[in-house]
Amino acid sequence: MPEDAPARRPFVVLRGLGRGESVTGWALVSPAVVLIGVFGLLPVLMSLQLSFQKSDLLTPETPWVGLENYRKLADDPVFVEAIKHTIIYTALFVPGTMLVGLFVAAALNRSVRFISVYRTAAYITMAVSTISQGIIFLWLTDRDYGLVNAALNAVGAPSQPFLASPSQALYVIVAMTIWGWTGFSVIVYLAALQGVPAELHEAAAIDGASAATRFRTITVPLLGPANLFLVVWLTINALQLFDEVYATTRGGPLRATTVIVYYLWDRAFVQFDAGYAAAMAYALFVVILVITAVQFRLARKHVHTS
Amino acid sequence: MALERLNLTVSDGEFLILVGPSGCGKSTALRLTAGLDKPTSGEIRIGGTVVNGLAPGQRDIAMVFQNYALYPHMSVYRNLAYGLRQRRTPRAEIERRVRETAELLQISELLDRKPGQLSGGQRQRVAMGRALVRKPQAFLLDEPLSNLDAKLRNQVRGDLKRLHRELPITSIYVTHDQVEAMTLGDRLCVMSKGEVQQIGTTDDIYNRPANTFVAAFMGSPPMNLVPAVIRSGILHIGGAAVTAVASPNGPVTVGVRPEHLQLHSAYADGMVPARVDFVEPLGSHVLVTALVDVRDDSLPGTAAQTRVIVQAPAGNDWESGTRIGLVMPPERTYFFDAETGDARRSRERISL
Amino acid sequence: MTKLQLSDVAAAPVPTLAHSDAPPAPPARRRRWLPFSPWHLVLIPLTFLLIVPLLWMLVTSLETEGEANRFPPVLLPERPRFENYSEAWAAAPFGHFFLNSALVTLVVLLSNLVVCSLAGYAFARIRFLGRGALFVTLMATLMVPFQVTMIPVFLIVKWFGDNVWAGLGIDHIGALMLPNLATAFGIFFLRQFFQTVPVELEEAARVDGTSRLGVLFKIVLPLSLPALSTLAALTVLTSWNDFLWPLIVITSHDQMTIPLGLSYFQGAHRVKWPLLMAANVMSLLPMLLVFVGAQRYFVQSVASTGLKG
Numbered sequence: 019m020p021e022d023a024p025a026r027r028p029f030v031v032l033r034g035l036g037r038g039e040s041v042t043g044w045a046l047v048s049p050a051v052v053l054i055g056v057f058g059l060l061p062v063l064m065s066l067q068l069s070f071q072k073s074d075l076l077t078p079e080t081p082w083v084g085l086e087n088y089r090k091l092a093d094d095p096v097f098v099e100a101i102k103h104t105i106i107y108t109a110l111f112v113p114g115t116m117l118v119g120l121f122v123a124a125a126l127n128r129s130v131r132f133i134s135v136y137r138t139a140a141y142i143t144m145a146v147s148t149i150s151q152g153i154i155f156l157w158l159t160d161r162d163y164g165l166v167n168a169a170l171n172a173v174g175a176p177s178q179p180f181l182a183s184p185s186q187a188l189y190v191i192v193a194m195t196i197w198g199w200t201g202f203s204v205i206v207y208l209a210a211l212q213g214v215p216a217e218l219h220e221a222a223a224i225d226g227a228s229a230a231t232r233f234r235t236i237t238v239p240l241l242g243p244a245n246l247f248l249v250v251w252l253t254i255n256a257l258q259l260f261d262e263v264y265a266t267t268r269g270g271p272l273r274a275t276t277v278i279v280y281y282l283w284d285r286a287f288v289q290f291d292a293g294y295a296a297a298m299a300y301a302l303f304v305v306i307l308v309i310t311a312v313q314f315r316l317a318r319k320h321v322h323t324s
Numbered sequence: 325m326a327l328e329r330l331n332l333t334v335s336d337g338e339f340l341i342l343v344g345p346s347g348c349g350k351s352t353a354l355r356l357t358a359g360l361d362k363p364t365s366g367e368i369r370i371g372g373t374v375v376n377g378l379a380p381g382q383r384d385i386a387m388v389f390q391n392y393a394l395y396p397h398m399s400v401y402r403n404l405a406y407g408l409r410q411r412r413t414p415r416a417e418i419e420r421r422v423r424e425t426a427e428l429l430q431i432s433e434l435l436d437r438k439p440g441q442l443s444g445g446q447r448q449r450v451a452m453g454r455a456l457v458r459k460p461q462a463f464l465l466d467e468p469l470s471n472l473d474a475k476l477r478n479q480v481r482g483d484l485k486r487l488h489r490e491l492p493i494t495s496i497y498v499t500h501d502q503v504e505a506m507t508l509g510d511r512l513c514v515m516s517k518g519e520v521q522q523i524g525t526t527d528d529i530y531n532r533p534a535n536t537f538v539a540a541f542m543g544s545p546p547m548n549l550v551p552a553v554i555r556s557g558i559l560h561i562g563g564a565a566v567t568a569v570a571s572p573n574g575p576v577t578v579g580v581r582p583e584h585l586q587l588h589s590a591y592a593d594g595m596v597p598a599r600v601d602f603v604e605p606l607g608s609h610v611l612v613t614a615l616v617d618v619r620d621d622s623l624p625g626t627a628a629q630t631r632v633i634v635q636a637p638a639g640n641d642w643e644s645g646t647r648i649g650l651v652m653p654p655e656r657t658y659f660f661d662a663e664t665g666d667a668r669r670s671r672e673r674i675s676l
Numbered sequence: 677m678t679k680l681q682l683s684d685v686a687a688a689p690v691p692t693l694a695h696s697d698a699p700p701a702p703p704a705r706r707r708r709w710l711p712f713s714p715w716h717l718v719l720i721p722l723t724f725l726l727i728v729p730l731l732w733m734l735v736t737s738l739e740t741e742g743e744a745n746r747f748p749p750v751l752l753p754e755r756p757r758f759e760n761y762s763e764a765w766a767a768a769p770f771g772h773f774f775l776n777s778a779l780v781t782l783v784v785l786l787s788n789l790v791v792c793s794l795a796g797y798a799f800a801r802i803r804f805l806g807r808g809a810l811f812v813t814l815m816a817t818l819m820v821p822f823q824v825t826m827i828p829v830f831l832i833v834k835w836f837g838d839n840v841w842a843g844l845g846i847d848h849i850g851a852l853m854l855p856n857l858a859t860a861f862g863i864f865f866l867r868q869f870f871q872t873v874p875v876e877l878e879e880a881a882r883v884d885g886t887s888r889l890g891v892l893f894k895i896v897l898p899l900s901l902p903a904l905s906t907l908a909a910l911t912v913l914t915s916w917n918d919f920l921w922p923l924i925v926i927t928s929h930d931q932m933t934i935p936l937g938l939s940y941f942q943g944a945h946r947v948k949w950p951l952l953m954a955a956n957v958m959s960l961l962p963m964l965l966v967f968v969g970a971q972r973y974f975v976q977s978v979a980s981t982g983l984k985g
Contacts, residue, residue, distance in 0.1 A: 042888060043804025050795035051810070053858040057829055058817035064828035075830065125722055130713040138971060139723040145967035145974075146730070147917040149935045150960050153942055154729045157736065157949055165732055168748045200726065202978055209979035217393035220360050225407035225458075226381035235406075239397045247981075258821055261919045265939060279823045279920075286827050287924055299824045306821055326689040334680035352687050357680065366685030462680055494679040 069297035074290035087297035097298065099273060100281040103188060107277060108256040110192045111199075116248050118196055119203025120241075124233070126204065127211045137208070144201035152265020155194040156181060184274035187267050191275055195262055199255075203248060210244035211237065246317045250310060257306055278302055326352040328518045330366070334462075337492035341509035343499055344541070349518040350498045354464050357496060358387050371461050381410065386455035387464040390471065392447045394439040400426075400450050401435040407458045425457040428487075445476050456491070463495040469504065477504075484508060502542050506530065514538050536665035539579050539658060545611065548585065548632045551662065552578045553622045561596050562617035566652075575623055575662035582633040584656035587612060588649040589642070595649030598632060600642040610636050614648060730960075737761070737953035744949045760954035767945065770958060772930045773937035777962075780852045780933060781915040787857040788911050789904060795858075796866030797892050801878070811867075814860045822920065829855050830924055851925045852933065856915065862907055865981070869903035870896055902973075906980070909966075909973035916963055934959045 069087055071080040091097055126137050146154075158165050159180035167177040180190045214237055222232045260279040263269060269276040269284065276284075278298070286295035327349045334340045342350035355361045357368060359380035368375050375383045386407070395403050404422045413421075426432040429449045439447055448468060455463060469477045485508060488495065499505055505512050506526045514521045514529060514537070522534040533539035539547045552561045554573050559566045561578070591597055598614040612634045619628045634650060642648065659668040736744055738756040764770070798804065799811050830846075833854060837845010844850035877899075878891045886894060897904070919935040926932055932940060938959045945951050967974055 039802050039888075040804040043798045043802040043807065046794040046798035046802065046889075047804075047810065049791045050814070050858045050863055053791065054814050054817055054860055056832065057855040057857075058820070058825070058860065059813070061825035061828035061832065062817075062820055064831070065824050068827060075827070075834075122722065122726070125715070125718055128713075128715055130715050130719070132716075133719075136719045136723045138968060139727050141971065141975065142730075142964065142967060143726065144978075145913065145963045146960060147935050147938075147963065148919055149938050149942075150956050153938070153952060153956050154733050157953065158729055158732060160949075163745055163747050163749060163949070165749055171748065197726075197729065205975050205978040209975075215391075215393065217389050217391060218395060220358075220380070221387070221389060221393040221454075222395075222406070223360070224358060224380045224385065224387050225454075226410035227406075228381075231410065236395060242397075254821070258823060261935075264919075264923070265942070282823050283826075283920070283924070287830075292827050296824075296827055299821075299827070303821060303824045307819065310819075325686055327685060327687040330682050330685045332680075332682040332685075336679040338679070349687075352689075353682065353685070356685060356687055357682065361687060363685045363687045367681075367683045368685060369681040369683075371679060496680065 065296045065300060068293055069300050071293045073292040075286070075292045076290070080293070083293065087294045088301065090294060091298060091301060096273065096276065096281060100276050100278045103275065104257060104259070104277045107188060107192060107259060108253060110189070111195055111256045112249060112252045114192065114196045115199045115203045115252055116245065118200050119248070120207050122200065123204045123207035123211055126208055140204045141201040143198055144205070146198060148198070148261030149265045151194060151198045152262050155190070156266050159190055181266055182271060184270075184272045187271060187274045191259075191262055191266065194266075195259070198262070199252065203252075206244050206248055207241070210241050214240050242317075242320075246313070250313055253309065253313070254306065257302070325518055327356075327363075330520060332513060332520070332523070334494055334496060336494055339488050339495045339497065339508065339510045341497045341499060341505045341512045342515060343502060343505035343512055344515035344521075346500060347517070348515040350515050351466060353515075354466055354496055354498050357462070358385055358464050359383055384461045385464055386458050386460040386462075388451045388455050388466065388468045390467040392439075392451040392471075394447060394450055394454070396439050399436055399438055400431065400442070403439070403450060404453050404457050407454065421457050421459075425453045428456070429453045444472055445480065448472060448480065452487075461494065463493045465495065465497040467499055470499070470501070481507060502544070506542065514541060516541075532667075533579075533658065534667055536577060536579065536660045539660070543581060545582050545633045547579045547581045547658070549660070550578045550616060550630055550632065551618050551620075551623055551626050552576055553620050555622070560620065563620055564597055564617075565594075566596055567594060571659060571668065576668075577660040577662050577665065578652070579658040579660060580652045580656060582611065583635040584653055585632070585634045586651040586653065587634045587636045588651060589646075591647055591649035595651050598648050598650050600644055600646045600648060601631065602644055603641055605638070607638065609638050610640055612636050612642065614650070616650070733953050733956055736950055737957045739950045741948060741950055757950065760950050761958065764941070764951050764955040764958065767951065768937060768941045768955070769929055770937065770955070773932055773934045773959075774962070776849050776931060777916055777933040780849050781912055783853045784856045784915045785908055785911050787853075788859060788862045789908065791858040792862030792866050792907070793892075793897065793904070795863045797870055797896060799863065799867045800870035801875075815864060817860045818864070826921070826924060833925065847926055847928050847931055849926075849931055849933075852918075852922055855921070859911075862911070865907055866900070866903060869900055873899050902976070905970070905973045906977045909970050910977040912966065913963065913974065
């Protein structure tokens with residue numbers, strides 16, 4: 019063999035990226051496939067099946083009821099209310115979080131001393147659990163002893179019932195969740211702002227643009243991808259609002275803060291009407307998909323991606 | 325300090341090149357002129373006005389960046405028009421100037437495209453166009469060719485030269501490439517470690533270098549610099565007496581360019597003895613790298629040998645180790661102070 | 677006639693801070709008025725406003741009930757009442773809560789790292805039959821909101837509890853781990869990263885004799901520590917703060933995780949604000965500390981998904 023050496027046989031570096039690797043490939047993915055298959059894909063099918071049945075999650079008998087669950091949805095006033103509340107919430111929460119995040123990120127996008135401390139303080143709301151948020155804000159907005167009412171009184175405004183009021187509760191939850199998501203929003207925007215090359219700012223400055231003009235004509239348009247990401251991500255999360263409602267108002271007062279997922283949970287796990295809840299969930303799923311698809315379509319037309 | 329006391333004057337319409345290795349301060353000088361950084365001391369004037377307190381946008385200068393810095397979300401047209409719009413130029417005027425500039429740079433068909441859809445060479449021309457369209461008082465270019473491949477670079481170099489002939493705007497051009505510097509500039513300013521080493525035309529820099537840095541930096545292959553000693557009026561290299569020189573005794577650095585050094589296959593008295601290390605054929609000529617003994621008792625601490633490159637006619641070949649002789653022509657031999665590296669003011673004539 | 681003139685100009689080297697807002701022309705004048713940048717005057721109140729809820733929580737947790745139930749509120753307690761913390765700890769099985777949260781998070785973290793690395797590598801570097809279709813199918817699960825799957829997963833977990841092992845079933849922490857042992861996001865994230873590791877490194881290792889899978893463990897994974905850390909940070913945060921699923925599955929106090937435990941505590945001690953705040957601080961502290969310590973990875977996790985969409 020030594021006599022054969024290089025001149026005779028080409029040195030094969032990689033063998034077979036063909037079917038020989040299939041066994042290895044499948045072996046490596048099988049744990050993931052099993053886990054995600056059982057807990058991710060199978061439930062989608064089960065949910066569909068459940069939506070055509072009547073189930074209380076305990077008894078094994080689940081009679082088939084066809085489309086009756088879906089029909090009930092249309093006549094359910096609480097469902098309609100829940101949708102209304104969710105839409106109002108989403109319409110306020112998403113732009114609110116983006117604006118606050120952009121504003122804070124723009125302020126943080128500079129290199130003064132201690133900037134990392136300021137940034138950490140801005141990010142930190144990300145680590146606060148939803149329940150903790152709820153408890154803190156219940157206390158902050160307490161009608162009788164809350165800090166917010168103290169501040170209002172100090173400037174001459176009357177105390178507000180906030181979370182105890184059917185007309186105000188939802189908006190307080192909007193404010194609370196904007197606070198909770200600011201950290202996330204700031205991180206996204208700060209990364210996007212820093213992704214704008216300094217040279218572009220310099221070129222624009224040489225071209226005679228003021229700092230404000232630069233922000234408007236150079237920076238903001240280049241935030242397109244970040245905006246898209248936030249709109250999609252925040253909308254999806256807004257439509258699934260639950261924890262913060264549970265931690266504060268339990269859907270009240272007088273169902274003022276009942277949002278979709280809260281109502282769903284209530285129907286499925288408190289009132290044990292799982293089939294109906296499944297139908298509700300499925301209907302929502304379709305809506306979310308449509309909304310997300312529309313968002314992407316609009317984005318492709320208007321958002322610049324480099 | 326990135327820049328020590330820099331004194332630089334560029335005449336109206338002149339194309340001045342700042343050249344030097346990275347970190348020498350050339351980009352800093354450019355950015356200070358543009359107003360992107362602030363000097364710790366000193367004064368900068370453009371067109372007679374002191375601009376130290378002025379924002380970049382108020383200095384009536386335009387800059388071409390190394391990475392072009394084109395606005396990625398705007399079309400080429402809007403990129404070109406941006407500076408004019410900031411100055412509230414009327415729409416019709418903008419249209420006219422943009423189309424004129426695009427015509428000049430041959431990018432008229434690209435006006436509707438976005439930078440992401442252009443090739444490197446096209447982007448470079450758009451970057452030039454954006455600067456030209458504003459008809460500024462001064463033109464600042466920061467290594468605008470370094471991102472282009474070699475072939476394109478040569479071509480664009482020629483375009484730049486022609487362009488400057490047609491539109492002689494006062495320009496400062498920064499590069500680390502000495503070939504670019506020598507071919508493009510009316511005058512060159514060679515810099516190193518934040519200080520100016522020499523300012524002059526290509527001829528000045530190449531044929532009358534002010535110090536060893538300039539001598540070695542400009543020219544490829546670089547000038548040979550050899551430590552030597554003058555004893556009793558005779559130049560000694562490596563202990564061997566070479567020729568008589570009318571220069572004070574003591575250690576000295578001798579410089580000769582490879583294309584001026586003469587190679588003789590047979591060593592004779594008065595030549596510099598050397599041994600061939602290797603030969604590199606280049607088609608039109610060959611480059612011979614030879615080892616010269618430079619050890620001398622008056623020069624403690626110098627290495628025993630130094631490498632020297634000689635240019636010889638094509639077709640020749642010498643075996644490694646062959647003893648040869650080198651001759652330094654008097655009018656092409658330079659003397660530099662052994663300690664400071666500065667050129668000795670009068671070039672000493674050597675008698676052979 | 678001279679056009680440009682630089683006279684006696686000197687300049688200090690400009691530190692290249694990677695990401696500074698390029699302010700090309702602030703006049704030097706401003707520096708002389710204040711010893712520090714004026715931006716501090718904006719940043720300090722802004723960040724204070726952002727963390728005021730947390731600060732108020734802390735202050736309240738150290739007050740007595742009398743002090744808390746005062747209006748206008750007391751801004752600082754007379755004497756910090758640390759006893760609130762020991763009382764809160766005693767009033768509910770916080771020890772269990774922490775332990776459960778820690779266990780669940782640890783298991784979920786390790787499982788995700790292992791399973792998603794294996795799968796991510798396979799999708800990134802191994803050509804196998806059906807790879808494309810399988811990947812798309814798995815990623816599709818990311819589009820499905822939790823409310824669709826939560827009811828069936830409840831039933832599935834119940835089945836596990838009844839037929840495999842009670843510890844995996846309803847009202848046991850195993851049920852909290854089971855559905856989260858692998859996420860499609862983790863696979864997506866790691867696959868993307870593995871693809872950026874130069875193939876030449878793996879090829880060189882195989883030429884040197886490393887086995888097909890050895891390459892994953894000896895070359896790719898060690899180079900992927902940043903991505904693994906980022907995924908770890910995100911997984912820990914999501915797992916620790918998860919509330920809805922534990923709410924659905926757990927009712928016994930000794931099986932509760934922190935968020936659920938805190939909610940139960942809230943129900944039991946509704947208007948004892950100082951006590952409640954103390955419990956809240958205790959519950960928040962672990963994740964806050966982890967966040968500050970591993971901030972870099974949290975930021976990376978968000979920024980990287982955000983900018984790649």
